[in-house]
Amino acid sequence: MKKIEAIIKPFKLDEVKEALAKEGIQGMTISEVKGFGRQKGHTELYRGAEYVVDFLPKIKIELLLQNEQATKAAEVITLVARTGRIGDGKIFVLPVEDVIRIRTGEHGEQAI
Amino acid sequence: MKKIEAIIKPFKLDEVKEALAKEGIQGMTISEVKGFGRQKGHTELYRGAEYVVDFLPKIKIELLLQNEQATKAAEVITLVARTGRIGDGKIFVLPVEDVIRIRTGEHGEQAI
Amino acid sequence: MKKIEAIIKPFKLDEVKEALAKEGIQGMTISEVKGFGRQKGHTELYRGAEYVVDFLPKIKIELLLQNEQATKAAEVITLVARTGRIGDGKIFVLPVEDVIRIRTGEHGEQAI
Amino acid sequence: MLDLPVSRRRAPLASIVSAALLATAATALAEEAAAPKFDTGDTAWMLTSSALVLMMTIPGLALFYGGLVRTKNVLSTLMHSFFCAALISVTWVLYGYSLTFGPDVGGVIGNASFFGLSGVLGTASALAPTIPQMLFVIYQATFAIITPALISGTFAERLRFPAFALYMLLWSTFIYSPLAHWVWGGGWIGAQIGALDFAGGTVVHISSGISALVTALYLGKRVGYPETAMPPHNLPLTVVGASLLWVGWFGFNAGSAVSSGELAATAFVNTNTGAASAALGWLAAEWIRAGKPTMLGGASGAVAGLVAITPAAGFVTPLASIVIGLAAGFVCYTAVSIKPRFGYDDALDVVGVHMVGGTLGALLTGVFATKDVNSAIPTLTLGLDGGLLYGHPGLMTKQLIAVVATYVFCGVGSYLLLVLVNAITPLRAPIDDERMGLDLSQHSETAYSS
């Protein structure tokens, strides 16, 4: 089992969700995060003063999947979330030791 | 050392926190996330139009623990966060290589 | 490659960000979380009633780095985020299996 | 009630009631005299006051309450005030005004003369002889709107919407209209007992407060109360609400002079002074007892002071207002602090603020009322020219009778209505709906998105 963490541009969320659903992926957890990277931030104005905002809004998607599904999911996200412009985001793949479904107490792949 | 990530229903947070505290677990980090899964979303109304909201509010608990404590904690959460209905959430167990306590610079189990 | 997750006091974010940038670290993802630990919460008042708030606002920094950079980054954060008082936070180091840059599809260290 | 083309000016609402009623209630009724000549200044102030009092409910009260609930219930709470404004605006025109201010039937209720506002155009009410009766209708409508809306603070976060709508409809019809008639419309409390209520201490605040208590007891507690903390989701909204209540209350109290002159000015000063003193009183009590003064304490104190000064505003001096305000701040703070001991769940403290504050104000009116401020007092009180402080304990008795009558009538009445409503459609939301929040479960809406 793998955990996939994808940082994407917020307006891509709906497309990514649908593409993953098409792959048969039935669950995911998302959160609002802020990212800092090569994509430069923007300048904001405040009564004649300017200040730079480095952190840009991103969406983080967390996915627990079996190994093959994980590979597939990473590919799908890479494809769908891409705009080709700086700031499209990253995907991290992490090892997972166990998964439990709280409702049933099932462990492992059953629980995904 | 393990990292436990639990996605639970928001109204269960207080109970879970107390149950973990009873197990001697002294620290945790939580955040607001949104989940998508078997539990179906709800319909919202907007001036005669309807739209479906898939993502439901969940709480994510992050816990860094020694191995045995981790097993215990996962059990406790499974027990306490359960309502028996779809959407109770998941627990993920991830391997961890090191922990540092910023205040002291301690590493490893000392730092938990 | 490692994933570093640091939980720090919010007002330390700017300093930490700058210190990491000085180390040549070009990207990071942050989110607002709430922490519970040895640092005790505060009491709030509500029309003559008092209630204790255990969870305190923290910032979580997520960093994907090559192994040496990761060690260095953990050191820098430990140094800069420290106030010496309870609640300074933790750093967790997790193994990572792969990283993908969505814009280019690059994998591994290239993609960081 | 009679429609006179009168030119008498600047007498307080209540004075005219009694005067008119004691005199010749029967005579002028049918005959529509020549078109009355209105005073443009009085009319201007009453137009403004009507707008101000509506502003108290929407957005004032809506925000005051809406900020105090949890995020998942804010829309349902705003809806409580907003729906009362919509519903009662219509029923008031259809029948509410007539039941309340129509010609008296046995000291108990108004008759049907003014149903659909027939016969109102081109006349003046004897209660407000210098303005068009049409304006008196809408001014009074705003009082009829806010009173049931005040109760909604007690049942926030758990009442089903259909039951809410029905309860408000029945309460407004069977509790508010009779009570307002008794006190202001020529009924027994105002005209026969001679109790003083300048702008609605009994009619608005005690009535909603005691009904809130009965409702809280009948409904039971919210899931998780009191173990789980349920902090206000947006206190700035509550502060805005309290501020607009404060500002709008000038229409409520100074408007109750039903004229634009010194009585209105005095009521205005007393209203402001009472609100301010009570804010200071509550903050001081908090500072002493809990160690810190809070913003919510200041806001709650101001509202408590406004409640307490309401029956007194046109009868007492500004210095008396300071005393009334400080007392309200301390007493209501205490009432709210000890609520948990009684075990009922009055979610947003309607009892501690309106029932307690209203009762305090009604009784202190019996202490501080003075002919120096309002020369109509002897007529109104059937002979006493002031309160306890001026050597007339008799007024206290009258005030007590009015208070007790209001408690009994509204308490019992609300209980019966709750039983009735619950038999027709369940009051409480199912536990899952309550957990999910009333916004989603009752209205399929979410307050905040990104």
Add this chain to the structure above:
Amino acid sequence: MLDLPVSRRRAPLASIVSAALLATAATALAEEAAAPKFDTGDTAWMLTSSALVLMMTIPGLALFYGGLVRTKNVLSTLMHSFFCAALISVTWVLYGYSLTFGPDVGGVIGNASFFGLSGVLGTASALAPTIPQMLFVIYQATFAIITPALISGTFAERLRFPAFALYMLLWSTFIYSPLAHWVWGGGWIGAQIGALDFAGGTVVHISSGISALVTALYLGKRVGYPETAMPPHNLPLTVVGASLLWVGWFGFNAGSAVSSGELAATAFVNTNTGAASAALGWLAAEWIRAGKPTMLGGASGAVAGLVAITPAAGFVTPLASIVIGLAAGFVCYTAVSIKPRFGYDDALDVVGVHMVGGTLGALLTGVFATKDVNSAIPTLTLGLDGGLLYGHPGLMTKQLIAVVATYVFCGVGSYLLLVLVNAITPLRAPIDDERMGLDLSQHSETAYSS
């Protein structure tokens, strides 16, 4: 238009227009009579009304719209209303008032006499003989401000700011001023046809509504509409906005009596009744059709009712207002529900609420208007003493002419202005700017931080 030191009182705005214009439009023009004697009560109410109507736009409309957009566009949406207040306040003083209410040129436009408000001090307008003309200027300014601001709901979330500013400037000058002149300022619709529009059904609501439709069609849809849900980012703001619109509308409608007497009172009652009934109507429709009544539905319904009652407020009975309100609730709900079928993206439903509600109100005024409420009707309508219900279908014809003329003039005019503006500076924000949000892309600001 003539500046008379008249003492005639309490006639509705429109009545005086016609009366004055039919009579002796030429005579008094140049000669400044002895300083007119103003009525302090009328003046007080009109000062208040002016403040209330400005409050409708800022913060009322700003919040009503601001709460409905997504977080990234809230400041740009607030700016739409705020900037209209700033811009048109100045142009109105410079030339707008004069073009609208200056002496008539061929039934089409006012002349330049009052440019820079020269000659205004110390006079009264024949349209408002008991108050200073200076006050009439500012009262009318608040109408000139809100009308273009209403349109902004249609182009929210995608218009570039420079194009917005230019469009509003041109629209206000070339659409609003002529149209308001035609209806109220002595132009052909009010003075020659004799159509009734008490407070701006055609001038304010139909005009902004039809222009909104044309603008939505011309601009195209927002990126992602309608596939992506775009839920309101902060409905409590919208509820506050709707509440302040409701309260402020008393200045709009009751203020249109331009006096402080029974006509103002009746318009006040009708306004409140219409708003309330429409809120109930919309909620009922929703409950039946979608299964739940919503807070946004209540708020939208109230606004729809306020729109529909606007042309009628000083001409109909309170019972007629209930009918008009209920109809507005049902009809506007339906209009808004079926919008998706037509495929244009009227972001915040200006068409469904203002065009549809305004048209409904204008026509129902033709049904329910009655001399009993407003004795000036025969003068205004050139002889009919009421509407369809009172046996005079002729009024409907007049109303229809006014409505159609407004559609044609504003529809075509807006289209031409859009083409012109777009040629000068692009209307649409580039797609990336739209995605990033107008707050950042147009104003370099973010609404909320921590």
Add this chain to the structure above:
Amino acid sequence: MLDLPVSRRRAPLASIVSAALLATAATALAEEAAAPKFDTGDTAWMLTSSALVLMMTIPGLALFYGGLVRTKNVLSTLMHSFFCAALISVTWVLYGYSLTFGPDVGGVIGNASFFGLSGVLGTASALAPTIPQMLFVIYQATFAIITPALISGTFAERLRFPAFALYMLLWSTFIYSPLAHWVWGGGWIGAQIGALDFAGGTVVHISSGISALVTALYLGKRVGYPETAMPPHNLPLTVVGASLLWVGWFGFNAGSAVSSGELAATAFVNTNTGAASAALGWLAAEWIRAGKPTMLGGASGAVAGLVAITPAAGFVTPLASIVIGLAAGFVCYTAVSIKPRFGYDDALDVVGVHMVGGTLGALLTGVFATKDVNSAIPTLTLGLDGGLLYGHPGLMTKQLIAVVATYVFCGVGSYLLLVLVNAITPLRAPIDDERMGLDLSQHSETAYSS
């Protein structure tokens, strides 16, 4: 000051001061004449104005400032305004009104005649002969409330609450009351110099602005300023605040006519025009200098314009208001932009807006004032019938004296009070409390929860 049962009407506040004082200050003092006959229209407008000016502080100013601070300090910032309303409402009744408007003692202060408002009932003030003195009391109270509340913008996010409360109490007593007495209450600036200040340019804005500067310098900077960006946590709240300030300001300026007639109307038009022009001016300056116009810029500009037009509103023409407004927009924008160079931390720009805008307005009043708008000018200014533009440089001198006197008195006075307060209870919150936020550290509260 004398209590006359006068019937003179519609003269501006200031004119009566001088007239009355120059004439026979001694005579009528003790003797209470027969009950004065009040004008209901004037009274209606002043009741409304009093409500409007209170609305400027709560919720207007509270929101304007509250939206600009960081989330952790919003309640403490709201509290600044709310607490001033509570505290000064009470002290004004107890002694403030008397010190300010009581019979003059040596041109410096009022005496104790009106302590506790004794002797006020049943009389009129010579400054407002057509309304009850009771009403003049509360109208002036609202000015006394907002002035210290304005200062709070400078010390936001770092002042301890106990020190805040004490500072406001002392400032109001020892700075505001004397200064307002000098300018309006019969003291040396108004009555002997003859400087013009229609509605509070010196008394309210320069006084609070210079005190803000001194306070910012004395207190030192917030932790992290200016390295760390401290963006406003909720700009929509700020926009609502600015909008309510704009609307409420009609009570402030048009109310300062203390009557309901043409002077009020002219002041109303000028106020609106000044606000609007300054919003445009600020936006233009921003657009030119920073590349984008911002919503906060529009809101700040409007407030700057309102400040600048305040002393002039009843003395100048609408066209002059456009000039004054545009100048205020440009100048205040510049002042605020260059603030960082001076190194003090005036958190919410009280200096740049109120000190600079107020000074500009006071001086431009010296340029544009004209007898055509206000025929009382010759009496008020001891003989000059207008300003620089009308060939009378003498008025500029008077204005300059008033401005400089206000700077010196308030600057030195505030400094002394700060030293005193700090000796009694520390002004600055400890660094950890400041970091945690004042809401939690001073009030044990959190603004927003879920």
